[in-house]
Amino acid sequence: MSALERPILPASRWSALWPGRCAHCDARSSQPLCDDCLHEDLPLRPRCPRCAVAVAHDGQVCGQCLLHPPRWAGALALGDYRFPNDQFILRMKFGAEPALGRWFGDLLGARWVQGDMPLPDHILPIPLSRERLLERGFNPAWEMARRIAATLNRPGNAYALQRLRHSAAQSSLPLHARSRNIRGAYACDTRWDGQTLLLVDDVMTSGATLHEATRVLLRQGAAAVWVAIALRTPRDSAP
Numbered sequence: 001m002s003a004l005e006r007p008i009l010p011a012s013r014w015s016a017l018w019p020g021r022c023a024h025c026d027a028r029s030s031q032p033l034c035d036d037c038l039h040e041d042l043p044l045r046p047r048c049p050r051c052a053v054a055v056a057h058d059g060q061v062c063g064q065c066l067l068h069p070p071r072w073a074g075a076l077a078l079g080d081y082r083f084p085n086d087q088f089i090l091r092m093k094f095g096a097e098p099a100l101g102r103w104f105g106d107l108l109g110a111r112w113v114q115g116d117m118p119l120p121d122h123i124l125p126i127p128l129s130r131e132r133l134l135e136r137g138f139n140p141a142w143e144m145a146r147r148i149a150a151t152l153n154r155p156g157n158a159y160a161l162q163r164l165r166h167s168a169a170q171s172s173l174p175l176h177a178r179s180r181n182i183r184g185a186y187a188c189d190t191r192w193d194g195q196t197l198l199l200v201d202d203v204m205t206s207g208a209t210l211h212e213a214t215r216v217l218l219r220q221g222a223a224a225v226w227v228a229i230a231l232r233t234p235r236d237s238a239p
Contacts, residue, residue: 109151
């Protein structure tokens with residue numbers, strides 16, 4: 001039985017966090033999605049190994065990555081950022097449900113192992129600004145990252161990568177403005193000489209946030225940066 005064919009968390013660990021019903025079909029479930037909906041709504045499907053956008057064939061690099069390769073070495077996503085799965089992200093970020101971040105992290109950790117991805121030396125979340133952290137009360141990316149770290153038995157660090165300034169939410173901006181909005185927003189004092197890092201975030205749309213964070217980490221000596229995200233915005237639906 002594969003990691004995706006068995007429950008990611010024992011029922012006893014989710015029973016206190018979830019009302020016992022699948023969010024999509026209302027069947028009895030000890031997780032946010034029952035096994036049937038998990039395989040239907042977050043299926044294993046071919047994705048570009050560089051940016052995780054859906055493609056036609058396994059191993060196929062999308063046209064955009066062929067023309068403009070990202071700074072990071074590769075990316076993994078659970079599914080597309082579209083209805084109904086986008087509701088989990090909205091509830092996690094704006095409905096104060098950090099348990100959903102931990103669920104995404106467990107799923108990502110299982111798929112990372114199943115996909116025979118490289119074992120990172122450290123796992124880092126995309127940080128929030130102080131203002132955003134106070135507003136939400138937690139960092140969704142860290143809830144995900146620490147669960148991936150537990151699955152992979154690797155250290156996670158919530159503070160090595162820092163957000164220097166508060167700015168408009170990336171989701172509120174058109175794609176062409178996102179790189180400028182996030183430029184210079186991150187800093188890192190830690191040296192990562194020769195190490196492989198895994199960056200974790202909830203959603204990738206333009207990739208500007210992850211590009212900027214990767215740039216900072218490579219400048220600090222990282223040998224490679226990989227990316228794990230819960231959901232990937234399809235290019236045909238990006239704003």
